[in-house]
Amino acid sequence: MPIPKRVGIVGYGHLGQFLEAAISKREDLEVAFIWNRSPGALSHLDQRLVCHDLTDFASFSPDLVVEVAHPDVSKQYGALFLKEADYLVGSPTALADAELEASLRTVAQSGTRGLYLPAGALWGSMDLRKMADLGTLQGLKITMKKHPSSFKLKSPLKELNDGVSGSAVTLYDGPVRGLCPLAPNNVNTMAAAAVAAHNLGFDGVNGCLISDPALTDRHIVLVEAEGKGGFRVCTERVNPAAVGAVTGNATYNSFLSSVVAAGAMGPGVHLC
Incomplete structure (x- = not known):
């Protein structure tokens, strides 16, 4: 059996909670860590999975970091994530900042990890x-x-x-x-x-x-x-x-499919 992909979940709102529950039922994925802006929302979880400081995310050895919190996360931590793991940007509106888009593209294209964007509700x-x-x-x-x-x-x-x-x-x-x-x-x-x-x-x-x-x-x-x-x-x-x-109902499963696909395409910027 293949080694499951370790996924760090950044954000524990509706989508983050959905991902945690869905990943726990799969054999090809496992939760590496969970971070949330309000730590109290994570009190019921296994505390070994709780990341209190995102600068310490690498200690959880994630293969993929998934942002489902806020566009500001990519601004503050996107480049850091890409140095250690593939990065799936759940809030791609962050890339409307031309300087941020250029810097993350550079890191993704020059390193060993990929920057991924979920297709979500974008048909075609x-x-x-x-x-x-x-x-x-x-x-x-x-x-x-x-x-x-x-x-x-x-x-x-x-x-x-x-x-x-x-x-x-x-x-x-x-x-x-x-x-x-x-x-x-x-x-x-x-x-x-x-x-x-x-x-x-x-x-x-x-x-x-x-x-x-x-x-x-x-x-x-x-x-x-x-x-x-x-x-x-x-x-x-x-x-x-x-x-x-x-977020519409169908988008949750679409996002999960993106999580499964992310990480398979190598360096660069990819839709999945």
């Missing part, structure tokens, strides 16, 4: 990556529609969303780079799209955020890609989700 991510590699991707727009309570936003989008009632309201429509800092918890799919569509990047990929009170049981993600010679593909992904849920 590998096709977009192939088109970007060939230089045939000429336009990409990602539209996300959710119930107002499913958004965690910063000003001025927060105030705009707070006033939504009745009909749907477009909160933002423009470059993904400008949107990521305003909705860091909600537009990871768009950030993944900007990395997949690397010939367009965060400035060339368009993001549209729509707050719709009618969406009480689902999130909707529209992907519109344009290529040479009039080529065009449009997809609509309907993800069941309760009112107030930031």
